[in-house]
Amino acid sequence: MAPQAEGHAPARPLPFRGGGYLPTPRHGAALVAFVAIIAIWELAVRQRWVTPLFLPAPSSVLAALREVAEAGTLWRHVSESLLRIAAGWTVGTLAGLAVGFSMGLFSLARAVGLPIVSALFPIPKIALLPLLILWLGIGEVSKIATIALGVFFPTVIAVYSGIDGVPRSLIRMGQSFNLPWRDIVRKIVLPGALPGILAGFRITASIALILLVSAEMIGAEYGIGAFILAAGNLMLTDQLLAGVVCLSALGLAIGAILSRLERWLLRWR
Amino acid sequence: MIRSLFAALFAAVVVTAAAQAEPLQLAQAAAPTPVSIGVLRLSSSGPIFIADARGYFREEGLAPELKFFTAAQQVPVAVTSGDADFGVTGLTAGFFNLAGRGALRIIASQSREEPGFQLVAYMVTNQAYAGGLTSLRDLPGRRIGMTTVGSTFHYSLGLLARKYSFDLSRVTMVPLQQLPNMAAAFKGGQVDAILAPVTLARQLEAESAGRIIGWVGDETPWQLGALFTSPRMIEQRRPVVERFVRAYLRGAADYNRAFNQRDAAGREVRGDNYADMIAILARVLQQPAERVAEGLPFVDAQGRLNVQDIYDQVTFWQANGQAGRDVDARAIVDLSFVQGHFNVPR
Secondary structure, eight states: OTTTTOSSOOOOOOOOOOOOSSOOOOTTHHHHHHHHHHHHHHHHHHTTSSOTTTSOOHHHHHHHHHHHHHTTOHHHHHHHHHHHHHHHHHHHHHHHHHHHHHHHHOHHHHHHHHHHHHHHTTSOGGGGHHHHHHHHOSSHHHHHHHHHHHHHHHHHHHHHHHHHTSOHHHHHHHHHTTOOHHHIIIIIIHHHHHHHHHHHHHHHHHHHHHHHHHHTTTTOSSSHHHHHHHHHHTTOHHHHHHHHHHHHHHHHHHHHHHHHHHHHHTTTO | OHHHHHHHHHHHHHHHHHHHHHHHHHHHHHSOEEEEEEEESSGGGHHHHHHHHTTHHHHTTEEEEEEEESSTTHHHHHHHHTSOSEEEEEOOHHHHHHHHTTSOEEEEEOEEBOTTOOOEEEEEEHHHHHTTOOSGGGOTTSEEEESOTTSHHHHHHHHHHHHTTOOGGGSEEEEOSSHHHHHHHHHTTSSSEEEEEHHHHHHHHHTTSEEEEEEHHHHOOBOOEEEEEOHHHHHHOHHHHHHHHHHHHHHHHHHHHHHOOBOTTSOBOOOTTHHHHHHHHHHHHTSOHHHHHHOOOEEOTTOOOBHHHHHHHHHHHHHTTSSOTTOOHHHHBOTTSSSOOBSOOO
16 A cells, blocks of 8 residues: 555554653652662571672561660761761862862963873872871861862862863853953853763762771771761671661752752753 | 393493492502691791601601692681681681681691790880880880781780780771881881781891890790691591591601700700601702791690680681671580590580
8 A cells, every 4th residue: 555655645644753752750760779679688598598798688687777866976976977978078179179260260270280180089098097097086087088089180180170171152252242251250151061061970979988987997086987987896797787878868858859959950951 | 132131231231330340449448548638838837848758648648739829818718618628827817717607627736935935036126226215115105016817926925915904995006007117117117016927026136126025935924826627627527627627646756856855954856857847848848948947836745725815816706807706716615526625615
């Protein structure tokens, strides 16, 4: 039939091929996946497919968490860690923003800063712990500095490449409208770089959490990182995972806050 | 016809199988049984290194494979996971937590803190010394750096607190995880004292960074380390464990004869095999012989354990919340492989 109709056939209806590639909210999917994973995990331990010594069941992790909470030390662990993360992240981010912006905007700063950042970024912060202790002692300062150092370099790179990625045509347009330099920066460069900078914040927030454990290697009595380290040293695997759950919960909370911030700051999109 | 062909074929198969089985069994008897041992590159593991180098394991029909680890807590984990058949290392709270869940059995002794054997120093900073921290009785109220909570250092300090009857909670223990961190905190005056292994202590002393005010062995002797295996090994391969312990004890005897003899005045008397033994240790530890000679712990020549002391360790960790209440010292120690253990509780 189709070949005969060739030539003067009525226009075939074409399906719409656009669409897709757009994230649509799927509420609950993540929750279902979470619950399923935890249920399988619990079942695997209950059925003795894995020995509880190697992987404690979620229920015993929860019990360990409750034990710490009831002893009243959980809040102290969380609050001390939160303070360190907040201080370290803020210091590292502020310094990173300052350096990143100047590297993005000024050629001289870029020429000097880029090789220095490339040279210092890959240094593992744990390797510097003895030096940090010598310079800053074993109080809060060295712990905050460990986190700040870890946050600083990725922030610099995120800010600098965010500015680098602002479309040149927009800047040229601003220039042809004779906008002063200050306005180009404020109205074109800054908003244009913001998505990249915020993506950087997501990464640095996670890095701050990761470095918390290293930071609390420095003589910390309280803190989630110190709690995880102690549990690992004592081979108390249920407590260890309870600490990890705390870290994950913190990560989720910080992620949610950043999402809010993103939506608010990028509402012009 | 066909049936007889089958019969012949069957007979042929049986005969060849039997013929093959015979030499196979012989070969098994001749081929040494592979066993793996988790060790640290420390002189306290000397008996293992000596038994390996002198061929004592091979004489027992064993082919030992040494697996080197970098931290004491990794060795019991390796034995638990089956990556190593045997392990030798210091006893920590983490060890007892693994052993208490039925994963490990202590079968012989390793090193012991003994008077006259200087292995771990109580070291105080110059400032703290000037400020009155001149004896171990002055430790309460001070900050003491150590590797981790639950470590052998922690237990030594617990024994010290009992000896000088002060409350352990009156000293602030600062866990710094690694020796370099401890050295840094000590040099910077961030802690008043540390428990320092002999090499670090000598180094800090040479730099005039602090003073040694005592040694753990002189103050509080205790059963520091042990040879252990998994309950599975004991149940399923008991003869292998017996052969292993025999070879290990020969290594321990050699070690003790070379390094652990003392005269009436407490001075070191080198054994006739000293030169050979120190050469073996220097090679395995990858250190000059003089450095190795600085810190040679005491190892019982017959691998005997101070059993009561191990019970006490479990009690201490439980009382301090570092070991679970369900850990049963009685179930952790298997006394059947070595004769004549000390202080066996009834």
